[in-house]
Amino acid sequence: MIRPTIDVAELPEIAFTERSPLWWGAIGMLAIEATMFGLLMSAYVYLRLRQDIWPPAGVSLPHLFLPTLNLIIMILSCLPSYYASEAAKANSPTGMKFWLLLNVILALITVGIRWDIWNSLNYSGRSNAYGSIVWTILGFHTFDYVAGILESIGILVLLFAGYAGNDIRKAVDFDSYTWYFVVAIWIPLYAVVFVWPLFPKF
Amino acid sequence: MSTELIEPTATDPAFEREQRDRRELEKTWASEPGILSWLTPTTHHIIGKRYIITAFVFMLLGGIEALMVRIQLWRPENHFLGPDLYNQTFTMHGTTMMFLFAVPVMEGMAIYFVPMMIGTRNVAFPRLNAFAYYLYVIGGIFLYVGFFTNTGADAGWFSYVPLSGPAFSPGKRVDFWAQMITFTEFSGLISAVELVATIFKLRAPGMSLNRIPLFVWAMLVQSFMVIFAMPAVMIASTFLLMDRTVGTHFFNPAEGGDPLMWQHIFWFFGHPEVYIIFIPALGMVSTVVSAFTKRPVFGYTAMVLSLIATAFIGFGLWVHHMFATGLPQLGASFFTAASMMIAIPSGVQIFCWLATLWSGRITMKTPLLYICGFIFIFVIGGLTGVMIASVPFDLQAHDTFFIVAHFHYVLIGGAVFPLIGAIYYWYPKFTGRMYDEYLGKWSFWIIFIGFNITFFPMHILGLKGMPRRVYTYPAYMGWTWLNQLVTIGAVIIAVGGIIFLVNVFISAKSGAIAGPDPWAAPTLEWSISSPPPKYNFVYIPTVRSESALWTRTNDEPVITGVRTDRREVLATRILDAEPDHRYPIAGASIWPLITSLTVAFGFIGSVFFPSWIFWGAGLTVFAFVGWFWPKRTHNEQPEAAR
Numbered sequence: 001m002i003r004p005t006i007d008v009a010e011l012p013e014i015a016f017t018e019r020s021p022l023w024w025g026a027i028g029m030l031a032i033e034a035t036m037f038g039l040l041m042s043a044y045v046y047l048r049l050r051q052d053i054w055p056p057a058g059v060s061l062p063h064l065f066l067p068t069l070n071l072i073i074m075i076l077s078c079l080p081s082y083y084a085s086e087a088a089k090a091n092s093p094t095g096m097k098f099w100l101l102l103n104v105i106l107a108l109i110t111v112g113i114r115w116d117i118w119n120s121l122n123y124s125g126r127s128n129a130y131g132s133i134v135w136t137i138l139g140f141h142t143f144d145y146v147a148g149i150l151e152s153i154g155i156l157v158l159l160f161a162g163y164a165g166n167d168i169r170k171a172v173d174f175d176s177y178t179w180y181f182v183v184a185i186w187i188p189l190y191a192v193v194f195v196w197p198l199f200p201k202f
Numbered sequence: 203m204s205t206e207l208i209e210p211t212a213t214d215p216a217f218e219r220e221q222r223d224r225r226e227l228e229k230t231w232a233s234e235p236g237i238l239s240w241l242t243p244t245t246h247h248i249i250g251k252r253y254i255i256t257a258f259v260f261m262l263l264g265g266i267e268a269l270m271v272r273i274q275l276w277r278p279e280n281h282f283l284g285p286d287l288y289n290q291t292f293t294m295h296g297t298t299m300m301f302l303f304a305v306p307v308m309e310g311m312a313i314y315f316v317p318m319m320i321g322t323r324n325v326a327f328p329r330l331n332a333f334a335y336y337l338y339v340i341g342g343i344f345l346y347v348g349f350f351t352n353t354g355a356d357a358g359w360f361s362y363v364p365l366s367g368p369a370f371s372p373g374k375r376v377d378f379w380a381q382m383i384t385f386t387e388f389s390g391l392i393s394a395v396e397l398v399a400t401i402f403k404l405r406a407p408g409m410s411l412n413r414i415p416l417f418v419w420a421m422l423v424q425s426f427m428v429i430f431a432m433p434a435v436m437i438a439s440t441f442l443l444m445d446r447t448v449g450t451h452f453f454n455p456a457e458g459g460d461p462l463m464w465q466h467i468f469w470f471f472g473h474p475e476v477y478i479i480f481i482p483a484l485g486m487v488s489t490v491v492s493a494f495t496k497r498p499v500f501g502y503t504a505m506v507l508s509l510i511a512t513a514f515i516g517f518g519l520w521v522h523h524m525f526a527t528g529l530p531q532l533g534a535s536f537f538t539a540a541s542m543m544i545a546i547p548s549g550v551q552i553f554c555w556l557a558t559l560w561s562g563r564i565t566m567k568t569p570l571l572y573i574c575g576f577i578f579i580f581v582i583g584g585l586t587g588v589m590i591a592s593v594p595f596d597l598q599a600h601d602t603f604f605i606v607a608h609f610h611y612v613l614i615g616g617a618v619f620p621l622i623g624a625i626y627y628w629y630p631k632f633t634g635r636m637y638d639e640y641l642g643k644w645s646f647w648i649i650f651i652g653f654n655i656t657f658f659p660m661h662i663l664g665l666k667g668m669p670r671r672v673y674t675y676p677a678y679m680g681w682t683w684l685n686q687l688v689t690i691g692a693v694i695i696a697v698g699g700i701i702f703l704v705n706v707f708i709s710a711k712s713g714a715i716a717g718p719d720p721w722a723a724p725t726l727e728w729s730i731s732s733p734p735p736k737y738n739f740v741y742i743p744t745v746r747s748e749s750a751l752w753t754r755t756n757d758e759p760v761i762t763g764v765r766t767d768r769r770e771v772l773a774t775r776i777l778d779a780e781p782d783h784r785y786p787i788a789g790a791s792i793w794p795l796i797t798s799l800t801v802a803f804g805f806i807g808s809v810f811f812p813s814w815i816f817w818g819a820g821l822t823v824f825a826f827v828g829w830f831w832p833k834r835t836h837n838e839q840p841e842a843a844r
Binding site (some may be wrong): 004010013014015022025031040045047056129133136158171198 | 216218250258326327391394395396398399400402403407429430432433434436437440441444449450451452454457458459460463466467470589623637741745756757758759760761762764765773775776781782783784785786819823826827830
């Protein structure tokens with residue numbers, strides 16, 4: 001009996017994007033989060049369409065300037081994230097350190113601005129259903145956002161501590177596309193939370 | 203890649219090489235010693251088996267609750283349980299069966315069999331797999347701790363507001379229910395993602411999309427349904443928990459909330475949930491039918507497309523649970539049409555199985571008996587489903603025992619019968635021994651007859667007006683003898699279930715030795731020893747058809763070069779499964795357990811003190827640091843990675 005073999009020892013040990021199981025795992029997790037945020041937005045729409053006055057009396061909406069500025073910085077922070085992932089693919093520790101650090105700095109600035117916006121709201125999650133849904137959207141997204149930043153900081157610490165290798169490269173790449181997601185999903189959430197209430201007639 | 207020829211005879215070097223590789227794999231994939239072997243395993247056999255055993259323990263608890271409900275309804279004005287305990291008991295029965303048995307047991311079967319059926323060594327994310335299991339078991343124990351301390355959920359398995367809201371359900375009962383949802387759905391979502399990544403990326407070379415075994419297809423489709431359906435129930439239970447503990451107003455109409463929103467979000471999950479339970483069972487039916495007719499399932503492509511169509515339509519049905527809420531007529535008509543449409547893909551599959559049975563050489567063993575039972579019962583359940591898809595009929599039958607009869611026909615008939623059939627079918631693979639055929643056939647007939655005695659009269663009870671969830675009824679309603687018949691049927695099912703369990707336990711010790719492939723079945727799990735080795739395959743196989751072992755020839759190549767000195771698998775391309783790269787995977791680890799405990803600390807704590815969710819999150823950050831701590835500090839050779 002003759003049994004031929006195919007030898008795969010020469011194949012690489014690391015792959016990126018749709019060739020990597022990790023990428024598909026991340027896509028699955030992001031699909032879950034996208035569904036969650038989509039449902040939160042649906043809940044917002046559902047509650048709004050059942051009210052005549054939106055937002056309810058007594059709620060003062062924040063000025064658009066700070067939220068918009070924040071959104072722009074968030075989008076900009078994706079650039080260093082992208083370059084960090086390219087550095088990971090090219091296996092360049094210096095590139096990963098530099099771009100990831102820049103990404104973290106920009107991200108921390110946006111957290112500060114968001115803190116300021118949040119503190120300026122004159123209602124809370126306990127005030128009424130409007131407050132409940134807006135605070136929940138802000139809360140869920142901030143949780144996600146801060147988790148993403150902590151992840152970047154963790155990787156950054158390891159990079160500066162001299163860790164290298166395929167695990168770290170995969171982590172940096174993973175960190176970048178989860179970061180794009182958490183920024184991208186904020187665009188519709190921003191529109192729903194900050195822009196839409198400015199048009200009381202729908 | 204190179205191709206060489208090996209002659210596996212006792213004297214030549216290839217045979218020696220295989221022995222050497224086998225020994226090294228045994229060492230690499232061995233469990234940790236001592237107590238750690240309980241706390242750290244990440245191999246899919248162990249996790250899968252734990253899922254299945256845990257789910258069956260919960261099924262026994264749910265079954266005991268069902269019997270308690272039936273004893274309470276034995277005669278009019280009975281006081282066996284009393285109204286409060288009755289509410290808790292039926293709620294626990296439904297919750298247990300849906301969240302702690304039906305979904306996890308299907309996940310467990312998939313975790314156990316999918317890696318073997320697609321020809322790989324483990325799931326894509328072994329530690330995440332273990333983590334998901336711990337979350338599930340902690341959530342289930344949490345719910346039952348509540349039940350045994352008089353804090354059992356009591357607002358029905360779908361906990362409608364306002365009944366479950368802070369005004370009408372003070373205390374912690376509903377909070378325990380809502381947080382159990384968070385645990386189990388979190389767990390289910392993780393398993394789903396991991397199955398998708400495993401099925402997409404770790405298939406044996408040659409297993410292109412049109413050669414994936416039908417059970418694996420079913421699990422892939424089910425996993426996508428989980429990904430898009432389960433977030434809804436997590437959102438719903440989070441809203442409910444926040445309304446109850448933090449004081450938000452999602453469901454409070456006085457402050458702009460809306461109770462009906464609960465029903466929309468819950469059923470946006472709840473209807474797909476039925477298919478999440480049912481679709482894996484369809485895969486099991488195809489597997490068993492093919493093995494016991496000795497031919498591939500008729501209409502492979504039609505079967506796969508039907509699974510996908512069922513999944514899509516399944517998301518467009520949720521409002522048919524809400525016909526009694528006074529919806530606009532257009533909406534009701536749309537959902538009626540969709541509810542009837544789902545009968546089409548289900549019908550296509552039934553006809554494909556019938557065609558397979560018609561044209562195959564049938565061996566009528568216990569697994570196939572269960573499948574025949576499935577076809578009989580499920581068709582009845584499907585027909586009542588088409589009836590209640592019609593709004594005028596539904597308004598009559600809504601919240602009566604007719605509905606109880608319908609969903610037990612589709613869920614037990616559609617999922618539990620195929621599941622038990624599949625457990626008999628795969629029993630030799632689990633244990634290495636054959637089950638007892640004689641006891642198996644007895645258990646089938648007793649369960650089948652008991653099932654119909656139990657649930658068929660419920661249709662009539664419903665049409666006579668008996669509502670669900672009433673703890674008792676007056677004698678003059680004329681429901682007494684039918685209720686007694688139902689209770690007798692329930693006891694008969696229990697007897698059949700006990701015979702099944704006796705068979706499982708006795709055969710594990712004294713059954714005939716099964717060998718690798720007692721059924722001469724076509725899928726890859728039957729090409730390895732029973733029970734399977736921890737690494738599954740010494741050499742990753744290649745396949746050239748969907749019935750891989752039936753078309754196997756001696757010149758079909760195997761894969762060498764996947765490292766044996768560490769846990770590693772072969773990643774292949776998503777469409778045609780060409781070898782792509784070698785993919786190292788994690789070994790045994792204590793961190794999944796620790797992380798699940800920190801997450802549980804946050805979830806359970808927040809039931810009593812909402813701010814503890816942040817403490818739990820903080821601890822989880824530390825647990826993740828331990829989990830992801832990298833092992834290597836040197837920079838590996840830059841590779842041509844792209």
